[in-house]
Amino acid sequence: MSGPLSFLDRPAGYIGRSMPRANARRLLHGRGTFVDDIRLPRLAHAVFLRSPYAHARIVAIDTSDAARVDGVIRVVTAKDLAGLYTPWVGVLTHLKGMKSAPQHPLALDRARWQGEPVAAVVAEDRAVAEDALARIAVTWEELPAVTDMEGALAPGAAPIHPELGDNLAYQRSLDAGAVDAAFKAADLVIEDVFEFARHTGVCPETRAILADFNPGEGTLVVHHSSQVPHMMKEVILRHFSLAETQVRVICHDVGGSYGIKIHVYPDEMATIALGILLKRPVKFVADRLESFVSDIHAREHRVKGRIALDKFGEILAFEIDDLTGIGPFSTYPRSSAVEGNQVVNLMGAWYRAPNYRARLRVAFQTKPPTSQYRAVGHPIACAVTEGLVDQAARALAIDPAELRRRNLLADDAYPHTSPAGLIFEGLSHQRCLERMLEFARYDALRREQQDFRARGVHRGIGLACFIEITNPGPAFYGVGGAPISAQDGASLRLDPGGTVTCAVSVTEQGQGSETMVAQIAASVLGIPIERVRVVTGDTERTPYGGGTWASRGTGIAGEAVLQGAKALRANILVLAGAILQSAPATLDMSEGWVVDAVTGTQRMPLEEVSRAAYFRGDTLPPDVQPELLASRHYMPRDFPFAFTNGIQCCYVEVDTETGFVKLIKHWVVEDCGTVINPLLVEEQIRGGVVQGLGAALFEQCLYDAAGQLQNGTLADYLVPMAAEMPDIEIAHVTTRTSSSGLGAKGVGEAGTAGASAAVMNAINDALAPLGAKLTAQPFTPARVLRALGKV
Amino acid sequence: MSETHAIRLRVNGEEVSRRVSPRQSLADFLRDDLGLTGTHLGCEHGVCGACTVRVDGGIMRSCLLLAVQLDGAEVETIEGLSESGAIADLQTAFHERNALQCGFCTAGMLITTAALLEANGAPSRAEIRDYLSGNYCRCTGYHAIVDAVEATARSRRQRQDR
Numbered sequence: 001m002s003g004p005l006s007f008l009d010r011p012a013g014y015i016g017r018s019m020p021r022a023n024a025r026r027l028l029h030g031r032g033t034f035v036d037d038i039r040l041p042r043l044a045h046a047v048f049l050r051s052p053y054a055h056a057r058i059v060a061i062d063t064s065d066a067a068r069v070d071g072v073i074r075v076v077t078a079k080d081l082a083g084l085y086t087p088w089v090g091v092l093t094h095l096k097g098m099k100s101a102p103q104h105p106l107a108l109d110r111a112r113w114q115g116e117p118v119a120a121v122v123a124e125d126r127a128v129a130e131d132a133l134a135r136i137a138v139t140w141e142e143l144p145a146v147t148d149m150e151g152a153l154a155p156g157a158a159p160i161h162p163e164l165g166d167n168l169a170y171q172r173s174l175d176a177g178a179v180d181a182a183f184k185a186a187d188l189v190i191e192d193v194f195e196f197a198r199h200t201g202v203c204p205e206t207r208a209i210l211a212d213f214n215p216g217e218g219t220l221v222v223h224h225s226s227q228v229p230h231m232m233k234e235v236i237l238r239h240f241s242l243a244e245t246q247v248r249v250i251c252h253d254v255g256g257s258y259g260i261k262i263h264v265y266p267d268e269m270a271t272i273a274l275g276i277l278l279k280r281p282v283k284f285v286a287d288r289l290e291s292f293v294s295d296i297h298a299r300e301h302r303v304k305g306r307i308a309l310d311k312f313g314e315i316l317a318f319e320i321d322d323l324t325g326i327g328p329f330s331t332y333p334r335s336s337a338v339e340g341n342q343v344v345n346l347m348g349a350w351y352r353a354p355n356y357r358a359r360l361r362v363a364f365q366t367k368p369p370t371s372q373y374r375a376v377g378h379p380i381a382c383a384v385t386e387g388l389v390d391q392a393a394r395a396l397a398i399d400p401a402e403l404r405r406r407n408l409l410a411d412d413a414y415p416h417t418s419p420a421g422l423i424f425e426g427l428s429h430q431r432c433l434e435r436m437l438e439f440a441r442y443d444a445l446r447r448e449q450q451d452f453r454a455r456g457v458h459r460g461i462g463l464a465c466f467i468e469i470t471n472p473g474p475a476f477y478g479v480g481g482a483p484i485s486a487q488d489g490a491s492l493r494l495d496p497g498g499t500v501t502c503a504v505s506v507t508e509q510g511q512g513s514e515t516m517v518a519q520i521a522a523s524v525l526g527i528p529i530e531r532v533r534v535v536t537g538d539t540e541r542t543p544y545g546g547g548t549w550a551s552r553g554t555g556i557a558g559e560a561v562l563q564g565a566k567a568l569r570a571n572i573l574v575l576a577g578a579i580l581q582s583a584p585a586t587l588d589m590s591e592g593w594v595v596d597a598v599t600g601t602q603r604m605p606l607e608e609v610s611r612a613a614y615f616r617g618d619t620l621p622p623d624v625q626p627e628l629l630a631s632r633h634y635m636p637r638d639f640p641f642a643f644t645n646g647i648q649c650c651y652v653e654v655d656t657e658t659g660f661v662k663l664i665k666h667w668v669v670e671d672c673g674t675v676i677n678p679l680l681v682e683e684q685i686r687g688g689v690v691q692g693l694g695a696a697l698f699e700q701c702l703y704d705a706a707g708q709l710q711n712g713t714l715a716d717y718l719v720p721m722a723a724e725m726p727d728i729e730i731a732h733v734t735t736r737t738s739s740s741g742l743g744a745k746g747v748g749e750a751g752t753a754g755a756s757a758a759v760m761n762a763i764n765d766a767l768a769p770l771g772a773k774l775t776a777q778p779f780t781p782a783r784v785l786r787a788l789g790k791v
Numbered sequence: 792m793s794e795t796h797a798i799r800l801r802v803n804g805e806e807v808s809r810r811v812s813p814r815q816s817l818a819d820f821l822r823d824d825l826g827l828t829g830t831h832l833g834c835e836h837g838v839c840g841a842c843t844v845r846v847d848g849g850i851m852r853s854c855l856l857l858a859v860q861l862d863g864a865e866v867e868t869i870e871g872l873s874e875s876g877a878i879a880d881l882q883t884a885f886h887e888r889n890a891l892q893c894g895f896c897t898a899g900m901l902i903t904t905a906a907l908l909e910a911n912g913a914p915s916r917a918e919i920r921d922y923l924s925g926n927y928c929r930c931t932g933y934h935a936i937v938d939a940v941e942a943t944a945r946s947r948r949q950r951q952d953r
Contacts, residue, residue, distance in 0.1 A: 020886050027894025028882045030829020030869030034895065037828035127814065204833050204841060204895035204929050255831070255895030256929045288834040510892030510930050683889050683935055690932030714838040714927070722923035722933040727916070751932075 007562065008674060008743070012590065013523035018679035021515040022530075023508065032253040035208035035225045036285045043210075044073050045126040046274055046284040048267050049119040049136050050293065051111030054145035054366040054707020055160070058109050058138060061119055065135040071128035074278060075136065076270075077119045078106040084273045085239050088264060090330035090371075092480030095337050098170040100330035101161040105270035110143070112160055112328035113368050114707055115293025117267045122274055122282055145366045145707035149302065149325040152363040160328050160364045169330055170337040170362040174344055176419035177355030182317035186308035190391045194384045195776035197700035198300035198325070201373050202719055205255020206286040207295060209268045211275030218242075222249045222272065226261045227507050228547035233539045234483035235264055235333065236272060251537035254509040258374040258691065260295050261509075262549050264332040267294060292712035297701055298339060298373035300325045301380050305347075307388040308355075313398045315407045317355035318348035320384060324370075325363050331371035333482040337362050339370070342377025342469065348385045349418040350429055350465050350645060351407045356419035366707045372549075374691055378468060378753035386464040386757040387764075387775060394768060399446075400463055400761070401437055408433060408465065425638075427645040428733045429465060432669045436463070439731045440649045440667040452653075453769070459664070460766025462650045464757035470551035470672075470746025471642035471737075474635065487635035488557035489543025490564040492521060494572060494628040496614050498592060498607030500525060502564075503535040505545025506557035511748065512680035513553045517561050519676055520742070524565035525572075526589035527606065543631060551746020554676055555642055559740040560634040567630035576609050578624045638739035646670035646733075646750050648689070650758035651726075654766040656788055659781030661697060661763055663726040666755070671733040673745040681747050682730045688751020689728050694720040696756035697778050798862040802827070803871025811858040817851075818842045820858035821868060829869040829898050833927065840926035843899035844868050850906045869898035878905045881943045890939035892930030899926050904940045913944055 008015050026032050063075040074080075087102035107118045119136050123129035146152045146160055152167040159166050183189055210223040220242060226232055229249040237247045254261065271284040286294060301324045308316040322343050326336035344358040393403040408429040409416055416424045436442070445461055452459045477484040490504045502521050508514050514534040522529040535541055545560075546552060569589060576594040577584040580603055588597040594604045612619055613626035620626070636642065649667040654660075668685050675681050698718035702710040711717045736743030756777060763784070764773050772787040785791045795810040802825060809824055816835075821827040821844070833841035835854045842853040845867040872878050878901055884890070891897040900923070907914060907922040914922070919937045928936065 020889055024886055024889070024891055024894065027891055027897050028885055028901070029873040030827075030898045031873075032829075032894050034828075034831070036832070037822075039826075127812075202927075202929060204839065204893060204927065205831070206833075253895075254893060256893040258929065288836065288839075510894060512889075512892075679889050683892065683931060686932035686934050687892060687930045688932075691929070713836060714834040715836065719927055719929070720932075721925075721927060722920040722937070723917075725920070725933050727937075728932060728934050 007524045010523060014519035014529055015523050015676055017677065019515060019519060019677055021512050023514050027253065034205050034253050034255050035210055035223050038210055038223055040212060040281040042280045044122045044124060044278065044280055044282045045129050046120050046122045046271050046282050047126065047129040047133050048117040049133050050290060051107065051114055051116045051118055053111060053140060053142050054114045055143040056111050057141040057143060058107060058111060058118060059141050060139040062137040063119065065137065066121060066132040069128060069132040069135065071124045072132045073122045073124065075119065075121050075132065076274065078104060078108045081105055081270065081273045084276060085269065088239060088332040090332035090335050092335045092477065092482060094480040095170055095335065095341065098335065098337055099164055100169060101164060103266060103329045103332060105266045105273055112366050114709060115290065115368055117270060120270055120274060122278060145705065147365055147367060147703055147705060147707045149323050149363045149365065152325065152365050153361060160366060167364040168361060169326060169364055172341065172344060172360045174358045174420060179317050179319060179355045179357040182355040183308045186316050187311040188309045188392060188395055189306060190388055190395060191306045192388065192391065192775055194303045194305060194387055196299045196301040196380055197777055198297045199695055199699035199701055200292065200295050200297045201258045201260035203256035203258065203260050206288060206291045207261065207265060207268065208285040209271050210281060210283040211272040212281040213275045213279055215279045218246050220247050220276065224249055224251055225254050226251050227254065227257050227509060227549050228262050229507065229537055229539050230505060230544055231484050231547060239269065240272065240276065248540045251507050257509045259372045259549065263296055263334065263371050265294065288714055289712060292717060293368055293709055296331055296371040296373065297368050298370050299380065299695065300370065301343065303380060303384045305384040305388050307392055309392050309396065313396055313403050313406050315351050315353040317353055318385065319357045320347050321359045323361050323363065325365040325367065327367050327369035328364055329369050331369045333484065334372050334477060336369060336371045338372060339377045343380045345420045345422055346377060346381035346467060349420060349422055350409055350467050352409055354419055367703060374688065375749035375752035378466065378749055379692055379695060379756045382464055382466045382754050383757040383760055387760055390761045390764065401433065401442060404433055404463065404465060422643065423639055424643050425737055425739065426735050427467065427643060428671045428735045429645055431733050432645060432647045432671060433465065435731055435733055436647045436649055436667060436669045439669060439729065445651060457653060458656055458766040459651065459653045460762040460764065462758040462760065462762030462765055463647060464754040464761060465647045466645065466754040468551065468644045468746065468749045468753050469641045470644055471555035471636050472550050472552060473637060473640050475640045485544060485546040487633050488545035488560050489631060489633040490557065490560040491543050491629065491631040492564045492568045494568060494610045496607065496610050498605060498610055499531040499533065500527065501533045501535060502561065503542045504557050504561060505543045505547065506553040507537045507548045509548060511548065511553065511684060512677060513548055515680065516554050516558055516676050520558055520561045521565045524562060525569055527592045531592065543633065551748035554744045555740065555746050556634055556636060558676065558744055559742045560632050562742050563632035563634060564630050567632055571627045571630055572609055575613060575624065575626045576604055578621050579609065579612055580604060634740065636739060642737045642739065642745040644672045644745045644747065644750065646754065648754040648758040650762040652759065652762040652766060654763055654784060656770065659784035661779060661784065663693060663724065666726050666728045668728065668751065669731045669733060670747065670750050671735050672747040673734065673736045674743040675732060675734065676744060684747050685730050685751045686728045688749065689755045690720050690725055692752040692755025693725065693759060695777060696759035700778055796859050798859060800861045800863060801865045803867055813857065813859050815858045816854050817856040817858050817861055818853035821853060827868050827870050831895050831898060833895065840899040840903060841896050843902045845902060850903055869901065872902065880946065881905055884939040884943040888935050888939040888942065890931060890935040896926060896928045900928065900936055907940065908944055908947065912948060916941060
């Protein structure tokens with residue numbers, strides 16, 4: 001290759017280097033700032049009375065006793081907030097036929113899930129507010145709960161929102177190729193039902209918001225534990241009829257999010273209303289118990305799946321029928337139909353089979369609303385696809401790795417359009433599979449499995465291939481009318497000391513967004529990374545953009561930073577050229593210096609350039625106007641999404657006496673394009689895997705027939721803890737996207753996308769000789785024993 | 792709830808005297824009365840470990856203790872342990888290994904694993920995982936935390952051998 005090295009390949013650059021996160025230091029010293037850490041003068045605390053019933057008419061609410069408690073500032077119900085806001089409806093217009101009902105900060109006359117907020121107390125002290133809460137008297141008239149998804153859609157079922165006519169929020173059908181003919185011609189058809197338990201995000205920091213309204217200037221500053229400050233600002237100004245100039249949203253440190261903190265929650269909107277009403281700062285921090293019944297849930301799906309193959313193991317067709325329950329409202333503004341939609345889109349898409357039929361039905365129920373949670377739809381599509389493929393392999397007596405090898409999209413077959421219409425620019429399924437077999441020592445593992453089997457120990461190996469949707473373009477949400485930006489911006493400023501301040505519209509929740517930004521900026525500008533200061537999470541101080549979700553931070557904002565840094569670099573070299581009387585093209589930047597582009601000789605330290613611009617303009621030629629601030633934006637346009645791919649392998653041991661599944665080891669091979677920081681990428685994958693392992697083995701929101709959550713404490717709802725989790729090994733294959741200079745795709749969903757499918761296949765691999773099979777997650781000891789016929 | 796009790800205790804090496812409500816937790820006392828917000832509340836029912844502090848040398852859940860019980864006690868929080876340098880090597884290992892993401896659980900993780908390393912200078916990976924069984928992290932998947940603790944133990948042993 002001739003010509004100068006690209007910014008991606010410079011030996012002194014930071015792209016591709018494992019680097020720790022500068023902003024992690026404050027967190028390690030207990031000096032982070034989470035919303036609950038903020039103390040403002042006259043701060044008041046809001047708490048919420050929530051419906052104890054899944055479905056009930058609110059006959060009357062008596063707040064008089066509560067209002068008399070010492071220290072209580074105000075007690076409100078829905079009617080006290082009327083006129084302060086406009087309600088919201090969580091539908092996307094491009095999802096044809098979708099419907100939902102208007103949602104309010106506090107339930108008006110009917111509560112539709114256990115946990116829906118119906119009244120609020122604001123007091124000087126949180127404990128006092130909770131004392132008062134207990135004195136609110138509500139007269140309820142209980143209505144029938146609608147918990148079962150089939151029941152919700154059964155003919156004659158009472159609609160949860162009478163004005164909507166029925167409980168069908170959305171449905172979609174897709175029929176590609178010749179599905180009936182394929183199933184008719186097949187030598188083998190496997191059909192099964194896969195069930196996925198409703199679970200939730202369990203962010204270590206619960207949802208938190210502080211609304212600080214200043215009536216003097218009419219401004220509202222919202223400190224929010226959120227991934228999407230710009231979106232929230234737009235939502236707030238729309239629904240509280242405020243001007244764009246009146247609202248500022250700030251996200252400080254965010255204690256975990258995983259998709260939970262991109263939604264509009266009634267209690268948070270109520271807190272904003274209370275701040276405006278009371279003209280003083282009002283804070284709401286959910287406690288853990290109310291988080292379980294008020295954070296969004298996800299993944300309640302029952303999928304009937306079919307696969308058709310010929311006798312050589314060629315997959316001919318897939319068919320699914322997905323039924324999902326989303327609670328009583330479609331969540332605003334992303335809707336609750338996207339998860340099912342993504343199941344339909346992703347199912348089987350990494351295999352060559354051209355014939356595919358799908359039906360999706362999205363049902364209202366009286367349980368908490370669901371919506372986007374890490375790896376939206378992916379784990380479901382992956383488990384159904386890979387579960388069917390493994391069952392087929394068993395029926396055909398073909399090794400599961402070999403069956404995949406025969407059917408995966410070929411690495412040289414791109415671009416490729418899937419039967420559901422997804423366009424893949426370039427994926428690497430075959431390389432990932434072969435890399436995995438070597439990485440996990442698959443053949444040796446199979447031999448080891450046989451040795452253990454001979455000793456009566458049941459170990460299993462599970463493979464799961466997957467694709468991941470990253471870098472979504474404007475056709476994802478914006479086209480459907482949601483105030484969600486698909487573009488991001490970066491603004492870079494050279495400061496007098498030769499350091500760079502980079503403000504960027506994505507946010508940081510620990511993924512390492514800020515470090516990624518600093519690595520790219522420092523590489524392009526040829527400065528030590530310590531000289532880059534990154535600013536995120538503030539609508540008043542950052543360019544406009546979408547925020548951090550759907551694995552878009554690096555691929556989209558990273559590209560904006562790359563382009564912005566190039567623009568700033570060009571401006572710096574123009575100025576340095578004027579000072580040095582050299583053509584800018586003969587100059588370069590390296591190690592904080594302007595250098596000769598050919599010889600590398602240091603010509604001028606960067607700080608001298610900026611000081612000349614800022615303090616000694618008198619020394620500059622008269623026609624030179626320094627521009628040491630440059631901004632660029634980026635939005636993916638070439639493809640609707642940048643798909644990534646990978647494969648996971650899980651090795652388990654099943655105790656057939658107790659039903660316990662021990663995770664021995666887990667491997668991931670992932671292709672996310674250009675890797676900016678391997679350390680951060682690998683930790684994203686590991687964290688994602690463990691969220692998937694939690695779904696596979698532990699996590700479920702257990703509801704009884706009355707719609708009451710049975711396990712709504714952290715002691716009862718099981719999350720993955722250190723002792724049960726395995727070591728997770730990671731390897732990379734790299735296929736850059738050509739739609740950006742950076743070539744980076746996302747990686748945040750990958751771990752969660754494939755982990756639960758790999759566990760399922762491993763368990764079924766262990767139990768197959770015993771004639772047992774599990775397809776309902778989580779795979780609890782009780783379910784394992786039932787599958788074995790022991791209980 | 793207006794009745795208060797006088798307590799006197801040492802927090803991060805400093806004498807502190809306050810009047811506290813009998814229902815106030817140690818966590819709320821540290822955060823609200825002393826402004827030590829590095830101690831985080833993740834569940835307030837003793838499961839997640841985010842509020843872990845040292846009380847008289849032992850690790851405790853500050854959400855399950857009442858401030859009024861702490862009269863005469865010696866309490867150390869992440870702020871004190873950071874400023875004294877007592878866990879600096881562990882913090883560095885967490886940093887280098889990226890053994891934290893959102894950082895909400897991190898104070899509890901550091902305080903818990905520091906106690907493990909005092910009790911066991913050469914813990915196995917399984918022992919580290921067991922010791923952390925009361926500390927919830929949603930971001931890392933724990934692998935990096937285990938690595939960081941293992942690395943700290945190793946470097947402490949090497950320092951002793953020299």
